[in-house]
Amino acid sequence: MGHPEDAPSGSVWEQDLPTLRPIIDAGLALDTTLGVAGLPQSGTGQSCWLTGQNAVRLMGKGGAGEHFGPHPGPTLQALLRESALPVRLKQAGLSAALLNFYPPGYFAAHAKRPRYGCFPFSFLAAGLALNPLDLPSISPTLGLRYGSPWAATQTLSELAYMGEQVARAAQHRDLLVLDLWLSDLLGHEGKPDAPPELGAAGRRYMQHLDAFLGGVLGAGGRAVISSDHGNFEDLRIKSHTTARVPFAGSGVDLGRPHDIVQAGAVMAGWFGLLERTHS
Numbered sequence: 001m002g003h004p005e006d007a008p009s010g011s012v013w014e015q016d017l018p019t020l021r022p023i024i025d026a027g028l029a030l031d032t033t034l035g036v037a038g039l040p041q042s043g044t045g046q047s048c049w050l051t052g053q054n055a056v057r058l059m060g061k062g063g064a065g066e067h068f069g070p071h072p073g074p075t076l077q078a079l080l081r082e083s084a085l086p087v088r089l090k091q092a093g094l095s096a097a098l099l100n101f102y103p104p105g106y107f108a109a110h111a112k113r114p115r116y117g118c119f120p121f122s123f124l125a126a127g128l129a130l131n132p133l134d135l136p137s138i139s140p141t142l143g144l145r146y147g148s149p150w151a152a153t154q155t156l157s158e159l160a161y162m163g164e165q166v167a168r169a170a171q172h173r174d175l176l177v178l179d180l181w182l183s184d185l186l187g188h189e190g191k192p193d194a195p196p197e198l199g200a201a202g203r204r205y206m207q208h209l210d211a212f213l214g215g216v217l218g219a220g221g222r223a224v225i226s227s228d229h230g231n232f233e234d235l236r237i238k239s240h241t242t243a244r245v246p247f248a249g250s251g252v253d254l255g256r257p258h259d260i261v262q263a264g265a266v267m268a269g270w271f272g273l274l275e276r277t278h279s
């Protein structure tokens, strides 16, 4: 999800988002290209966030660098096993959990062919279960149906309540993570003559995120929000973009990073994990 400053006019950012937008505007806009040609991808982008290391430079022939994804291959998997934030938090005796709800079909598919995204891969690598039983379980569609026209199945007040539950659960944990991928799926539906329901669904997803975040912050939670790459901010095209991404939060010190690698290191620093990320 690209930053509003890099979004075309008419984007999903252009609506009233009373909690989300002030936080985004007070935050930073980060480079995701890392000086490597091509469009940023989820495998490398998320690995940068999770490790604070330049995962893009690890890829490609002869150190040329390459944006790679969506799923991490052997090189990125090795990096994540060694250095992903959940792994390091666990080693440091701190607690982390991924709140995404994964349906039974997800586990059935991965039993046949493991092909985890970077976030579930990293939590599993840390020895942490998906669908943790003692925490709120959040659908990453945030109360929208999975397919077109992505109708709402939950109200804004229900999403706010979920946010409150997450904030309460966070009082007893060091880090709770939500991997929100519906924005990328919607972004890949983009085209010059995209149907109006796509834009409507995109705006609705942002409203649901706004309500959820409002619940988190209203209940005293601290939160940080970002993205691995641009895409969803430009629904005129189906591809990822080189737009800068937000790095924003409430109750956290964002520091002065310029790209997603530096910001990954900032986040690790919040937990006193500075040395490993600078190695």
Ligand SMILES: [Zn+2]
Pocket (backbone or CB within 6 Å): 042, 070, 184, 185, 188, 231, 240
């Ligand atoms: Zn994508």
